[in-house]
Amino acid sequence: MNNETTNHSARLTKEKGSTLNGDLQVAVGGELHQIAGGQHPALTTNQGVALSDNQNSLRANPSGPTLGEDFILREKITHFDHERIPERVVHARGTGVHGFFELTTSLKQYTTAKILTEVGEKTPVFTRMSTVAGGAGSVDTPRDVRGFAVKFYTKEGNWDLVSNNIPVFFIQDAIKFPDLIHALKMEPDRGFPQSSTAHDTFWDFISLTPESMHMVMWIMSDRTIPRSLRMIEGFGVHSFRLINHLGESTFVKFHWRPKLGLQSTIWDEAVKISGADQDFHRRDMFDAITSGNFPEWEFAVQLFTQEEADTFPFDHLDPTKLIPEELVPLQVIGRMVLDRWPNNFFAETEQVAYCPSHIVPGIDFSNDPLLQGRLFSYHDTQLSRLGTPNFHQIPINAPKCPFANHQRDGQMQMAQPAGRVAYEPNSLSAESPREAPAYGFHSAAVTETGVKGRIRAASFADHYSQARMFYISQTAYEQAHIASALVFELSKVEHVHVRDAIVGHLRHIEEALAKRVALGLGIDELPDAPVAAMPVQEMKPSPALQIIGKMQDTLKGRAIGILIANGSDGAVIEQIRKAATDAGAAVKIIAPNVGDVKLAAGLKLNADGQLAGSPSVLFDAVAVILSDEGVKALSMESAAIDFVRDAFGHLKAIAVDKGGQTLLKIANVGQDAGVLDANDKEAFIAAAKTRQWDREKSVRTLA
Numbered sequence: 001m002n003n004e005t006t007n008h009s010a011r012l013t014k015e016k017g018s019t020l021n022g023d024l025q026v027a028v029g030g031e032l033h034q035i036a037g038g039q040h041p042a043l044t045t046n047q048g049v050a051l052s053d054n055q056n057s058l059r060a061n062p063s064g065p066t067l068g069e070d071f072i073l074r075e076k077i078t079h080f081d082h083e084r085i086p087e088r089v090v091h092a093r094g095t096g097v098h099g100f101f102e103l104t105t106s107l108k109q110y111t112t113a114k115i116l117t118e119v120g121e122k123t124p125v126f127t128r129m130s131t132v133a134g135g136a137g138s139v140d141t142p143r144d145v146r147g148f149a150v151k152f153y154t155k156e157g158n159w160d161l162v163s164n165n166i167p168v169f170f171i172q173d174a175i176k177f178p179d180l181i182h183a184l185k186m187e188p189d190r191g192f193p194q195s196s197t198a199h200d201t202f203w204d205f206i207s208l209t210p211e212s213m214h215m216v217m218w219i220m221s222d223r224t225i226p227r228s229l230r231m232i233e234g235f236g237v238h239s240f241r242l243i244n245h246l247g248e249s250t251f252v253k254f255h256w257r258p259k260l261g262l263q264s265t266i267w268d269e270a271v272k273i274s275g276a277d278q279d280f281h282r283r284d285m286f287d288a289i290t291s292g293n294f295p296e297w298e299f300a301v302q303l304f305t306q307e308e309a310d311t312f313p314f315d316h317l318d319p320t321k322l323i324p325e326e327l328v329p330l331q332v333i334g335r336m337v338l339d340r341w342p343n344n345f346f347a348e349t350e351q352v353a354y355c356p357s358h359i360v361p362g363i364d365f366s367n368d369p370l371l372q373g374r375l376f377s378y379h380d381t382q383l384s385r386l387g388t389p390n391f392h393q394i395p396i397n398a399p400k401c402p403f404a405n406h407q408r409d410g411q412m413q414m415a416q417p418a419g420r421v422a423y424e425p426n427s428l429s430a431e432s433p434r435e436a437p438a439y440g441f442h443s444a445a446v447t448e449t450g451v452k453g454r455i456r457a458a459s460f461a462d463h464y465s466q467a468r469m470f471y472i473s474q475t476a477y478e479q480a481h482i483a484s485a486l487v488f489e490l491s492k493v494e495h496v497h498v499r500d501a502i503v504g505h506l507r508h509i510e511e512a513l514a515k516r517v518a519l520g521l522g523i524d525e526l527p528d529a530p531v532a533a534m535p536v537q538e539m540k541p542s543p544a545l546q547i548i549g550k551m552q553d554t555l556k557g558r559a560i561g562i563l564i565a566n567g568s569d570g571a572v573i574e575q576i577r578k579a580a581t582d583a584g585a586a587v588k589i590i591a592p593n594v595g596d597v598k599l600a601a602g603l604k605l606n607a608d609g610q611l612a613g614s615p616s617v618l619f620d621a622v623a624v625i626l627s628d629e630g631v632k633a634l635s636m637e638s639a640a641i642d643f644v645r646d647a648f649g650h651l652k653a654i655a656v657d658k659g660g661q662t663l664l665k666i667a668n669v670g671q672d673a674g675v676l677d678a679n680d681k682e683a684f685i686a687a688a689k690t691r692q693w694d695r696e697k698s699v700r701t702l703a
């Protein structure tokens with residue numbers, strides 16, 4: 001036995017230098033396997049020692065113990081044991097992509113920052129989009145805010161614009177953040193719910209924090225159940241400052257607007273996507289990038305002076321307020337294209353460290369108290385996540401411009417600064433880095449006066465006016481979704497006094513909304529509204545706050561599923577496939593089994609997806625092309641029945657031939673303007689570009 005084992009090991013050494021050449025025989029479970037030939041680098045330890053056997057540990061004999069001497073086993077297992085680092089305390093689940101930013105309009109008048117003045121310059125970026133509440137392994141599609149963090153590797157240092165897909169935040173002061181997040185995340189005694197705000201502690205906190213009601217309106221809207229990360233907006237939330245060559249400063253709010261327009265899912269759809277594909281958004285982004293359909297965003301700014309800010313009916317330093325586009329228009333000044341998937345998820349997406357304090361000369365912070373707290377928090381959290389103040393040396397975090405200072409040593413130090421001088425000023429080194437007063441970072445010259453204290457400005461007291469503005473700006477469909485989301489979330493809250501308190505707040509926003517939600521929760525008598533710190537101001541509706549108004553009439557970036565079975569008509573399938581592909585959609589053929597489907601007239605077609613694993617929630621519109629034989633086979637398949645029922649229930653266009661129509665009847669699916677003859681491809685493509693909103697009242701009871 002012993003001899004046999006030794007022989008296997010001996011046969012593994014086919015080395016030429018450090019490269020194994022030709023076919024390799026590997027001993028697995030005592031048997032030899034051939035592995036395809038090629039130029040393989042030698043498998044080595046971390047110390048560069050080539051391994052002769054990566055399948056078997058060093059044992060005293062074939063039935064004896066493993067030897068402690070086996071440094072190869074020890075190194076491998078030890079490294080594996082330490083593979084994980086702490087996940088982000090919020091925004092743990094994320095998807096990162098490389099790309100570039102290109103400036104199209106110079107802001108030279110307002111800032112010295114080269115990233116905002118050099119038109120046509122392409123600056124590399126790394127963008128990470130995330131959910132907030134769930135852990136790193138949670139699903140992509142819960143109702144949640146999406147993070148939208150961009151690291152610009154500018155010539156003047158890294159600039160991190162760490163944004164969300166919602167322009168306001170829950171709280172006005174950073175000191176409340178740990179409480180908010182503790183209330184929002186899974187409850188500490190039971191460890192659930194994962195990535196959902198539909199539980200007591202979240203709504204309890206909200207009910208006692210009226211400043212969060214504006215953000216609550218946003219998170220109850222379909223903005224928090226996006227169709228794709230390629231179809232979300234991004235908002236810097238806080239006001240920042242731009243500083244020009246004269247030292248004058250102008251306030252600025254930053255915006256990202258997706259070229260594909262906004263699109264969201266419907267709640268029931270999002271719930272089902274979570275089951276069908278946990279990685280729905282990550283996969284969608286991966287597929288888009290790897291197929292060359294690079295998503296793009298416009299970069300826009302709102303610029304305003306202190307004098308203009310003084311005329312706003314709110315305080316722009318309050319992060320629970322937005323500046324309506326109607327008040328300060330957006331100016332598009334650039335674009336961002338994401339075009340390269342990272343080589344390695346951990347090295348890049350997991351280790352990327354965004355900090356709002358990473359800023360470049362010509363841009364500065366405002367006094368927003370939430371932003372002020374963030375300036376400290378992010379750097380601090382990277383120390384615990386990445387374990388060292390040298391995290392800026394990790395390639396994904398390192399500036400792409402030269403950087404040098406006298407900071408030294410620390411864990412995982414990779415740099416080897418030469419020379420005896422590690423301080424400044426010094427007279428010993430002509431090469432050591434020095435201050436650059438002419439172009440280095442200068443803070444805005446702002447005069448601060450007043451009395452120190454733990455203060456909330458009186459100008460922050462209006463908690464309901466913009467919440468109302470948001471609600472009345474929505475279409476009737478969107479208002480209904482907000483009401484239904486509130487009913488759903490609050491129905492999961494066990495404490496009745498918490499439900500009542502939220503309905504009380506809603507009365508300040510819109511009495512009719514409070515009544516709808518109360519009805520949905522079985523509350524007979526409307527609870528009293530709490531005393532508002534300030535009377536609600538009537539503000540003009542802002543249509544820019546809708547999703548429906550910003551959805552684009554296109555199939556670009558969207559997906560069409562065609563359900564077929566044996567005997568389906570190949571010509572009709574091809575007609576729909578071509579029309580959808582020409583319109584920019586990705587098309588998938590779905591059949592009871594993957595592999596070849598035997599079509600009519602002896603044709604064959606390869607299916608991309610198996611029916612049970614490819615429900616219609618994964619598509620924006622569907623076609624069902626079936627022969628009599630196909631309908632017969634599918635009429636007993638609940639996955640086929642669900643396919644058409646869900647497509648109808650999720651307000652999608654459905655194209656059918658005679659067999660498809662029969663399946664609709666069997667599934668008890670109705671007829672309307674969104675159910676179309678598969679031969680009328682133009683009508684189907686037009687309908688597929690939008691949702692059949694009018695259908696909604698016939699498929700679900702909205703609050």
Ligand code: HDE
Nearest residue numbers: 088090091128147148149163164174177237373377378381
């Ligand atoms: Fe964050 N936030 N945050 N946040 N945030 C983090 O930093 C924090 C806030 C946002 O893809 C953490 O690296 C405080 C607003 C994004 O890596 C942490 C406050 C906005 C990401 C942190 C806020 C954001 C984070 C956790 C209130 C929108 C993910 C891990 C004072 C403008 C970045 C990390 C990524 C991540 C703290 C509020 C966006 C703990 C204290 C407002 C997109 O530092």
